[in-house]
Structure formats: structure tokens, C-alpha cells
Amino acid sequence: MKNLWQSIKESRAFYSLIGLVVLVIASSIIAPSFRTVNNMITIFRQASLLLILSSGLTAVLLTGTMDLSVGATAGFVGCVVAQLIKHDMNVAVATLIGLLIGVVIGLINGTLAGILPGFIATYGTNWVIAGLGIVVMQGAVIYDLPPAFTQLGVGYLGAIPNLVIFASVVVLILYILLSNTTLGRKIYQYGSNPVAAKYAAMPTRRVVLSAFVICSVCAAFAGMLMTARLNAADAAMGDTYGLQTVAAAVIGGTSQKGGEGGVLGTIAGALILTIVVNIMNLTGIPSQAQGLVIGSVIIIMVLIDTITRKRQESKMN
Amino acid sequence: MGKTILTAKHITKLFPGMKALDDVDFDLQEGEVHILVGENGAGKSTLSKIILGAYKAEEGEITLDGEPIVIQGTKDALERGIAAVYQENSLVPYLDASQNIFLNREPRTKLGFLDLKKMKHDAEELLKTLNCEYIDVTKPVSSLSVAEQQMVEIAKALSFNPRIIVFDEPTSSLSEREVDSLFKQIHRLKAEGLGIIYVSHRMQEFPLIGDRITVLRDGKKIATVGINDCTNNELVKMMVGRDVSQVYVRNQTDFNEEALKVEHLCDFDGRVNDISFNVRKGEIVGLAGLVGAGRTETAELIYGIRPIKSGDVTVFGKKADLKNATNAVALGIGLISEDRKTQGLALSESIAQNTVAVSLNKIFPNFFINMNKIREIAKDYTNKLRIMTTSVDKKTRFLSGGNQQKVVLAKWLSYDPDILIFDEPTRGIDVGAKMEIYNLMDRMASEGKAIIMISSELPEVIGMSDRIYIMQEGSIVGEVHRGDDNFNQEKIGELMMLGTGGANE
Numbered sequence A: 001m002k003n004l005w006q007s008i009k010e011s012r013a014f015y016s017l018i019g020l021v022v023l024v025i026a027s028s029i030i031a032p033s034f035r036t037v038n039n040m041i042t043i044f045r046q047a048s049l050l051l052i053l054s055s056g057l058t059a060v061l062l063t064g065t066m067d068l069s070v071g072a073t074a075g076f077v078g079c080v081v082a083q084l085i086k087h088d089m090n091v092a093v094a095t096l097i098g099l100l101i102g103v104v105i106g107l108i109n110g111t112l113a114g115i116l117p118g119f120i121a122t123y124g125t126n127w128v129i130a131g132l133g134i135v136v137m138q139g140a141v142i143y144d145l146p147p148a149f150t151q152l153g154v155g156y157l158g159a160i161p162n163l164v165i166f167a168s169v170v171v172l173i174l175y176i177l178l179s180n181t182t183l184g185r186k187i188y189q190y191g192s193n194p195v196a197a198k199y200a201a202m203p204t205r206r207v208v209l210s211a212f213v214i215c216s217v218c219a220a221f222a223g224m225l226m227t228a229r230l231n232a233a234d235a236a237m238g239d240t241y242g243l244q245t246v247a248a249a250v251i252g253g254t255s256q257k258g259g260e261g262g263v264l265g266t267i268a269g270a271l272i273l274t275i276v277v278n279i280m281n282l283t284g285i286p287s288q289a290q291g292l293v294i295g296s297v298i299i300i301m302v303l304i305d306t307i308t309r310k311r312q313e314s315k316m317n
Numbered sequence B: 001m002g003k004t005i006l007t008a009k010h011i012t013k014l015f016p017g018m019k020a021l022d023d024v025d026f027d028l029q030e031g032e033v034h035i036l037v038g039e040n041g042a043g044k045s046t047l048s049k050i051i052l053g054a055y056k057a058e059e060g061e062i063t064l065d066g067e068p069i070v071i072q073g074t075k076d077a078l079e080r081g082i083a084a085v086y087q088e089n090s091l092v093p094y095l096d097a098s099q100n101i102f103l104n105r106e107p108r109t110k111l112g113f114l115d116l117k118k119m120k121h122d123a124e125e126l127l128k129t130l131n132c133e134y135i136d137v138t139k140p141v142s143s144l145s146v147a148e149q150q151m152v153e154i155a156k157a158l159s160f161n162p163r164i165i166v167f168d169e170p171t172s173s174l175s176e177r178e179v180d181s182l183f184k185q186i187h188r189l190k191a192e193g194l195g196i197i198y199v200s201h202r203m204q205e206f207p208l209i210g211d212r213i214t215v216l217r218d219g220k221k222i223a224t225v226g227i228n229d230c231t232n233n234e235l236v237k238m239m240v241g242r243d244v245s246q247v248y249v250r251n252q253t254d255f256n257e258e259a260l261k262v263e264h265l266c267d268f269d270g271r272v273n274d275i276s277f278n279v280r281k282g283e284i285v286g287l288a289g290l291v292g293a294g295r296t297e298t299a300e301l302i303y304g305i306r307p308i309k310s311g312d313v314t315v316f317g318k319k320a321d322l323k324n325a326t327n328a329v330a331l332g333i334g335l336i337s338e339d340r341k342t343q344g345l346a347l348s349e350s351i352a353q354n355t356v357a358v359s360l361n362k363i364f365p366n367f368f369i370n371m372n373k374i375r376e377i378a379k380d381y382t383n384k385l386r387i388m389t390t391s392v393d394k395k396t397r398f399l400s401g402g403n404q405q406k407v408v409l410a411k412w413l414s415y416d417p418d419i420l421i422f423d424e425p426t427r428g429i430d431v432g433a434k435m436e437i438y439n440l441m442d443r444m445a446s447e448g449k450a451i452i453m454i455s456s457e458l459p460e461v462i463g464m465s466d467r468i469y470i471m472q473e474g475s476i477v478g479e480v481h482r483g484d485d486n487f488n489q490e491k492i493g494e495l496m497m498l499g500t501g502g503a504n505e
Ligand SMILES: Nc1ncnc2c1ncn2[C@@H]1O[C@H](COP(=O)(O)OP(=O)(O)OP(=O)(O)O)[C@@H](O)[C@H]1O
Pocket: A315, A316, A317, B015, B016, B020, B038, B039, B040, B041, B042, B043, B044, B045, B046, B047, B087, B388, B389, B398, B399, B400, B401, B402, B403, B428, B430
């Protein structure tokens, strides 16, 4: 028990978990409607796409690189799949193609990130993919998709929205992948010290590629769910998610330097972001002002994290 | 000996879950070299860092010239005249030697610009006093060898003109010649009345420079003795708490099958020129040479991590295509690299995770891992190598230097390759564990493994090797066999220096 507490305290998710708890308590006090079961389910549903996107991004961040293209990837894949279905393609086949596009984008991003800094490479692909989305949509917006598809995004299993179930499954898979497999271990080791990973005979290129593929496939999946949920596709629909995804992972304590953090913290990060937005909606803060609040939360969480880490490090040297 | 400069009384330092120092007393006099010894993790660096203001002790008091003081940090310590050569490299890798030496106190011209000329000149003068004029002070220090970087660190500490210098294992990466230059400087500083705290595991150094020795064990002070008041064996017993045999064990067998053959190997940087040698199964082959002789570079060529320009490597009779370390490991070659911080360890990962870093796929061919199994393997090695830690889940960042080195060894010993290159395997490792490592090497050889050993400590190369190749400026200049007349320190040392005139590397 003492050990468990110790390891929670040492883990980088610690502050985001505390932040989440504080936030939930504070929100319950500020807005009594926050506490209702209905609102809780709403929050989870609102968080689900962000959870999928940011868990995927966590894999890339752990290798010490960055993927800024998740928002565009989600939007693009959502559009392509909508077009395919509109052109009478079978829903299952279209979804599969959507996921394959995710794999391809991941391979491209990962290859580029092996040559250029990931930050810059994916900032570039972000624009390219967004542009492709506009080409695919030919400037229009697609409506009215068949229920077989939209059901994925709007349907329920009992009282629980399908989206929440999908998100839970993805998060669970990523958690297991990152902490209980040899690939996950290699991602952490590479992120912690790429040079040592090379000396430990790790196929470093392949590890980085895998991380990017994981990330883009998650983005592709989220994009399709987004389309299904909206019952519409629009080239720009992923845009708002780009930065939020990065924010959720970083708030969750995954180091931008790589090697430290994980899905657990990212879950907390995604929930924090979603709750902040939710509470602002409940209290009637206009959406134009919400960016200000989100930005501040990001800065505060990252500051806390950086300062505590600095203190830890100065203790060692 | 002069008057007491510094005392530290009742020092206690806590880290999460442990007492690194427990009520330790220490004092330093003018013109003395006070040696700190003890096993890995005994608390030597911790005590040094408290004196240097890098750590704050939970309890205890420090006096300087009889006045109680509170040291507010390393900068404060420097202002009081206490400088250090830390155990771990503290240079900024992308700055050159002169910029590192004068970091944050660069000389200025009258107009307020950096006086680069003076910086370069002063840095060169400092390095000259250490007989290191061959170091290019305008190259980023990351391109210097580990030993050269160490000499820059020493020059930096001297440049503060301190009253007290702490040397934390300054010689662990140096070969004999650099050690000589350092000791000359230490004698000079001593004569000038400085107080010197000296941490080392190399006992042969103690009578050359030391005056008093303080022994630490498990964070407690065991004794302070005069250098001549205690034999080596007594000292070891105080450190380890038991008798440790200090003889090299080498159970030679017959060597027949050739495991590794290297022919006319060259690299692109001219650090390795036309190297040819071989290693047979069951054999330990030593590579001796001065710093810069190209031993590490040769190892890196064989391990596939440094591009080969020309030449052949044959592994168990088959020509090897070495493009990266993955190729080498697939062929059964392993390399325990010399630089534990940059090449050896993932510092934010635990002891357990580092221990299995190379073996992951071998232990878990089915993709899924089992943390308990990883812990078990790590525990086995923490016992074997006497890694001092409260748990195998501890991040390696929080281990003492020697214990980190042991984790690097554990990583490769647990993988158990057929051909294993040890590059400075005992750097920073205490006497007790050193013997353990020698025994392990001997056992591996008896099991038919082929071993290459690189070490700057000639006695251990001679003690363990069946054959030694002597390298100089990237070439092999001699080969000696165990049992021959020239298989001794004197003759091998001569071969290492031959033709260099002791001038450049
Ligand atoms: N920053 C830290 N956090 C936690 N534990 C630490 C930290 N620094 C040192 N320790 C622990 O304190 C103990 C003493 O460490 P120290 O570095 O002083 O040993 P040492 O005598 O210098 O050993 P070595 O010969 O290996 O350099 C070790 O058990 C180490 O794990």
C-alpha cells in the first residue's frame, strides 16, 4: 500500500490526477447540476474523441517527438469515409479504408520525423492533410449519412453512449500496449535515451514509426466517429482538436522530452480539459472567452509540472 | 600539516526511503589530501555534494576556518573557495573547452564584448599545466573523448583558484599518463596549502597522494586513519565489512575455435587504421593503450555502431555485414559501452527496466511482458553485482555512479552474448564488486564465450587477459601472451608509450 502510494506520488500523472479531483469537487460546488449522472455521462461523451486522440498522441510524445497533425488527420479521414459511404460503399469496408489511411499517414509522419524534427515535419503534414481534406470535399459539406454509420456516433448501449464505449476500449488497448508489451517498453526506453536505445540494439526507426502509426490510426478512428456523431463531414471539423489533443497529453504529465508519462495521465488531462469546457457552458461563459480559460489551464498545469521536475532534478545534481 | 580549514559535524542526509549519510564527521586540513573511500552507494558523493552546497543536509553543521557557515548552493561554495570535479560530467556538450571553463564568467574586452582571444589563451595555458596541450579548446567538448572531457573538467576546477577542491573519482576514465599529470598538479596544490578531498576506488593511488583516509559504509563513518597506519586489506575490510580476496582468478582452458576475426579494419575518421586481431572461444583478449589510442572506436566498429570504411569482421567463420548494433547483436556480439550516462542507461527508467533493455525480445518473444519476471531477473543481478538500492523499481537516475555502472553490466550479462566487449567495465566500481565482475568474466570465458576487455587500468587488463594487443594512435603495435616474459606492466607500458615520445596522443 505504501509502495503504491509512493509510485503514484512519483508518477508524472500525480498532479493531473490531483487537478482532476480538485476540479470535480470545485465544479460540483459551483454548478450543482454538474453532479448529476446525466451530466457525468455527457462529460464522458464529450471527452471521448479527445480521449482517443490524446491517448494515441501519448505514444508519439513518449518517444520524445511531436505530432501536430492529429486534428487534420481526423478531419481528413472523416471526410474521406463520408465521401466513400455517400458513394454507396459498404460501411465496414469504408471504415477499414479509413483506418488504413491512418496507417499510411502514420508511416509518412514517422518517416519524416526520422529526418526532420517531428514538430516541424508534422506541422507541415498538418497543412498538407488539411488541404487534401478540402480537395476531397470539393469545398462542400456532406450531410445525411446512413444510420448504419451514424449509429456508431449517436447510438447507445443501454444507458452508455457508443462513443464512451469506443473511447474506453481504445484507451484500454493503448494502456496495455504502452505498459505491458515489448513495443511499449521500447517506446519508453527510446524516449528516455535514444542514444542508449541505439547502443542497446533497438531498431529505433521501427519503434518511432510504430508510435506514429498508433497515433494516426487513433486519429483516423476518432475522425470517423466525429463524422458519425455529427452526421456530417466538413474539412475543417478536426481543426479545434489539434491543439486540444496536445494540451490533454501535456496536462496529463507526459513529458515533451519523452520517456516519462503515460495513458493514465492523459485520461486525466483529457477529462480536465473537457470538464473546464463543460463547466464554462454550464455557467454560461461565452464560447469566445473559453479559449482564454483553456490556455490558462494549460499554462498552469505545465508550469506546475516543469517546476516540480526542475526541483527534483536540482536535488539530484 | 597545517591548520584545519573545514569541518563537517554530525551530517545526516535523507533520501526517500533511506539515510544516505548518518551522523558523519569529517575534517580537512591545509595542505592535505583527504581520501574518501567506501563501497558504491556508501555516501561519498553525497558528503562531497553537501560540502559543495549541491545538497542540503537534514542535520549537521559545517565550519570554514572555524566559523560555522551555511552553504547556500554551489555558487556560494565557489565564492567561498570550494570547487569541484564532479563524478558525473558537468560540461555543456555543445560549447567548446574554453567556453566551458569560463562559463558565466567570460573575460570581457573594454567594450564589453567576449574576449575570445583571452579565453582561448587562458584555457590553453590551464590545459598545458595538465600536459594536455593536445586538446583543441575550440572544438565542442562533445567531440572530445571521455578522458579529454575529464581533463577539461579538472582544468575548470583549477581555474577558480580555490582553497578547497573536491575530486570525485577524477581518474576513473583516465589512463596512466593523464593520472600522472593530475597527481603532479595535486602535489603542487598541496604545497600551496590547499585542502583536497579525493574520492576514488583505485587503492594503488592512495599512497601516491593521500595523507588521511576516511572510510564510509552504508552512510556511516567507520574510521579516519593516517595513510600509513593501515594496510590495503584492513582498508578493504573496513569498506566492505568482510574479507575480499584481491587476486585475479583466471581459469584458462584450451582455446581453439575462432570466435571473432578482424582484418584490416579502418574507420572514416582515421581513429582506427588497419587493425587486425582475433579472439577465440573461451579467451579473454585485452586491448591496452593510452587515451586516444582507438580502443573504444575499434569496439564500436565491431559492434556496428560506427561505420566501417574498409576491412572485414568475421564472426564464427562467417563474414559479418555490420550496419548497426542490431546486426551485431543478432550475430552474438555485445558491447558494454564506456559512457554509462549517454550510451548505457535510460535514466528515467527503473533498474529493472534497464536490466532487460537488450533482452526484451529474448525473454518475451510473445510481445506481452510480465513485470514480475523482469523484477526477478533484476533482483538476481542486484544481488550478484551488489547493486545498492532500496528496490529494483528505483529509477537509475537516483543511483550512485558505481551502482549505475553495475546496472549497465547487468543489462549485458543478463543478455549473455557469445562475444562480449567490456569497455572500461569497472569504471567507478568498488573493490568488492570489482572482484565479482572479474569472477563473472572468468566464468563466462570458461563457458566458451569470447571476451574483449578494454581498460585504462593496466593491472586489471594484465590480471584478466590471456592475450593483450597494445594499441597506439589507431594501430596495433604489439601483442603479448600470458606467461611470456613481456607480459607485465612495465613492458606493456613501454609498448604503449613507444614512439609517442610522451608528447602527443
Ligand atoms: N538524488 C538522489 N535521490 C535518491 N537517492 C539518492 C540520490 N543521490 C544518491 N542517492 C542514494 O544515496 C546513496 C549514496 O549515494 P552516493 O552517490 O553518495 O554514493 P557513493 O559513495 O558516491 O557511491 P559511488 O562509489 O557509486 O559513486 C545511494 O544509495 C544512492 O542511491
